[in-house]
Amino acid sequence: MSQIAAVEIRHLVKSYKRGGQVVPVLEDISLDIPAGDFVALMGPSGSGKSTLLNMIAGIDRPDSGELRVSGTDIMTLSEAELADWRARNVGFIFQFYNLMPVLTAFENVELPLLLTGLPARERREHVDMALKMVGLADRVEHYPSELSGGQQQRVAIARAIITDPAILVADEPTGDLDRASAEDILALMDRMNSELGKTIIMVTHDPFAAKRARTVKHLEKGVLAD
Amino acid sequence: MHLLKLILRNTLRHKLRTLLTVLGLLVAILSFGLLQTVVDAWYSGAKAAAPDRLITRNSVSLVVPLPVHYRDKIRGVDGVRSVAAANWFAGVYQEPKNFFPQFAIDAVPYLAMYPEYRIPDDQLYDFMRDRKGAVIGRKLANTYGFKLGDVVPLKGTIFAGNWEFVVRAIYDGAAPTTDTSQFFFHWDYLNESMRVRAPQRASQVGVFVVQVSDVARAAEISKAIDTQFGNSAAETLTETEQAFQIGFVKQTEAIVIAIRIVSFVVIFIILAVMANTMAMTARERMSEYATLKALGFGPGFLGSLILGESLAIASMGAALGVALTFPVADWFAAQMGTLFPVFKISTNTLWLQVACAVVVGVAAAVLPAWRATQVRIVDGLRAAG
Numbered sequence: 001m002s003q004i005a006a007v008e009i010r011h012l013v014k015s016y017k018r019g020g021q022v023v024p025v026l027e028d029i030s031l032d033i034p035a036g037d038f039v040a041l042m043g044p045s046g047s048g049k050s051t052l053l054n055m056i057a058g059i060d061r062p063d064s065g066e067l068r069v070s071g072t073d074i075m076t077l078s079e080a081e082l083a084d085w086r087a088r089n090v091g092f093i094f095q096f097y098n099l100m101p102v103l104t105a106f107e108n109v110e111l112p113l114l115l116t117g118l119p120a121r122e123r124r125e126h127v128d129m130a131l132k133m134v135g136l137a138d139r140v141e142h143y144p145s146e147l148s149g150g151q152q153q154r155v156a157i158a159r160a161i162i163t164d165p166a167i168l169v170a171d172e173p174t175g176d177l178d179r180a181s182a183e184d185i186l187a188l189m190d191r192m193n194s195e196l197g198k199t200i201i202m203v204t205h206d207p208f209a210a211k212r213a214r215t216v217k218h219l220e221k222g223v224l225a226d
Numbered sequence: 227m228h229l230l231k232l233i234l235r236n237t238l239r240h241k242l243r244t245l246l247t248v249l250g251l252l253v254a255i256l257s258f259g260l261l262q263t264v265v266d267a268w269y270s271g272a273k274a275a276a277p278d279r280l281i282t283r284n285s286v287s288l289v290v291p292l293p294v295h296y297r298d299k300i301r302g303v304d305g306v307r308s309v310a311a312a313n314w315f316a317g318v319y320q321e322p323k324n325f326f327p328q329f330a331i332d333a334v335p336y337l338a339m340y341p342e343y344r345i346p347d348d349q350l351y352d353f354m355r356d357r358k359g360a361v362i363g364r365k366l367a368n369t370y371g372f373k374l375g376d377v378v379p380l381k382g383t384i385f386a387g388n389w390e391f392v393v394r395a396i397y398d399g400a401a402p403t404t405d406t407s408q409f410f411f412h413w414d415y416l417n418e419s420m421r422v423r424a425p426q427r428a429s430q431v432g433v434f435v436v437q438v439s440d441v442a443r444a445a446e447i448s449k450a451i452d453t454q455f456g457n458s459a460a461e462t463l464t465e466t467e468q469a470f471q472i473g474f475v476k477q478t479e480a481i482v483i484a485i486r487i488v489s490f491v492v493i494f495i496i497l498a499v500m501a502n503t504m505a506m507t508a509r510e511r512m513s514e515y516a517t518l519k520a521l522g523f524g525p526g527f528l529g530s531l532i533l534g535e536s537l538a539i540a541s542m543g544a545a546l547g548v549a550l551t552f553p554v555a556d557w558f559a560a561q562m563g564t565l566f567p568v569f570k571i572s573t574n575t576l577w578l579q580v581a582c583a584v585v586v587g588v589a590a591a592v593l594p595a596w597r598a599t600q601v602r603i604v605d606g607l608r609a610a611g
Binding site (some may be wrong): 054057059060080085086087088092094098100101102104107111112114115159181 | 228232235239257362393513514518519520521522523524602603604607
């Protein structure tokens with residue numbers, strides 16, 4: 001595993017305003033995640049683990065601190081620049097898969113490639129390869145409603161890796177799956193990490209899922225516990 | 227291409243909702259088109275007016291007649307080419323609901339002034355030879371099944387008594403907008419009958435239709451006619467045929483305004499319905515929009531997605547509404563008989579229907595699209611739960 005930092009976090013602070021009251025969510029977080037690591041962020045509900053993941057993924061912004069991901073200080077990027085950066089650098093895996101119900105498995109996986117300007121033939125090759133990699137080569141024309149939860153999450157993983165991002169962020173990726181499907185998904189993520197060298201940051205409640213990670217970080221009330 | 231595919235599939239995602247919204251739009255666009263056509267029909271007389279025709283009437287009121295001897299004096303005014311007397315007859319055919327316009331006319335000069343009424347020569351000849359003869363329009367003939375040689379009995383209202391006319395000619399319009407719902411007969415027949423029935427009302431004319439030789443001098447000639455009869459027992463008011471027709475419409479202007487307002491209210495109501503549909507749709511898909519944003523799609527893509535869906539629904543409603551306007555307008559015109567002499571959907575109305583659909587489509591999408599582009603990704607994703 002390379003020791004170059006994929007994520008560098010210094011004194012990160014985040015709070016929300018609720019009913020005129022400021023609620024601190026993350027307090028002075030400092031953390032380095034080496035490239036190629038598989039990190040599990042654990043902690044009780046409200047501990048700030050999803051908030052931290054969202055900021056690393058560039059879909060939420062901290063109040064203060066420093067945040068460099070894949071060498072880019074993403075706090076300085078405009079919304080448009082950040083969207084472009086996300087498209088190139090981050091793959092998303094959500095708890096509820098977040099596939100477009102009106103698109104087939106193929107079209108869902110193809111979505112991020114539409115932002116790259118790749119010609120249709122190359123897009124098709126990439127998508128076929130990604131779906132093959134997640135074991136769904138025979139389900140390309142299926143709509144999400146025609147797939148099981150585990151299969152939908154596989155499509156989501158194929159979508160996450162299709163642009164070859166350095167980092168995959170996963171928010172409770174097995175939270176909506178039965179044990180067997182969860183095991184399949186975790187094995188797949190493990191392969192993404194070990195074979196493709198993806199840096200994976202996963203939020204989970206599940207100690208069984210966390211066992212798959214190489215590094216486990218605990219958050220307690222917005223503070224890193226270890 | 228992918229955007230269009232996504233728009234189309236999203237449009238058909240909730241088929242029942244889309245169908246009901248399209249039906250609502252169809253009814254609104256159709257109603258709007260019909261109401262606008264009713265307004266157009268109201269003004270059809272004014273639109274069909276010729277610039278070289280003037281109408282001279284009693285300055286007190288249209289119901290107060292003028293003496294027939296004015297005809298020769300008007301003819302003598304410089305710039306006047308021709309003059310014809312005309313009386314509104316207002317007879318009842320079988321029942322009062324069977325309304326159609328009837329005029330007693332100076333046949334030769336009057337018909338010469340209205341070349342838009344196309345009468346076959348042989349029929350015109352028959353009409354001229356028959357004192358009780360009548361020339362009727364094609365629409366009128368079709369409505370009541372009148373044929374050449376038929377006797378048409380009319381019960382007089384302004385000119386009391388029972389009257390009989392023989393259909394001697396049927397005219398067609400030179401253009402689709404020409405009024406072919408009218409019934410003309412000889413003014414001499416009316417006048418001779420009145421001499422017998424009510425001598426004190428004989429030799430009186432409702433209006434004189436005046437044809438001028440130079441359209442540019444219409445105002446000057448109108449003034450010259452009215453000056454001639456100034457300080458007389460029956461002063462005149464001369465105006466262009468178009469101004470005369472508009473004057474008629476203005477008497478019922480409140481109704482026309484009400485119809486116009488209702489036509490736009492219908493559009494406003496469907497706009498509210500459509501906006502509600504789009505707001506509901508966008509709210510349900512907020513997590514999808516957030517996902518697209520997370521993947522790197524910008525506000526322009528999301529806005530286009532919602533605007534495209536709204537316009538697709540509006541276009542379907544508009545296409546069906548416009549297409550159905552034609553048969554429904556034909557049916558409506560048939561039901562109205564000769565009440566609306568000309569009931570044609572104008573190009574302007576069609577464009578207005580399309581414009582209304584576009585406005586509804588765009589306006590209904592504005593707020594949902596703005597919300598979708600402004601929503602924070604983390605908030606949108608939370609809506610997935």
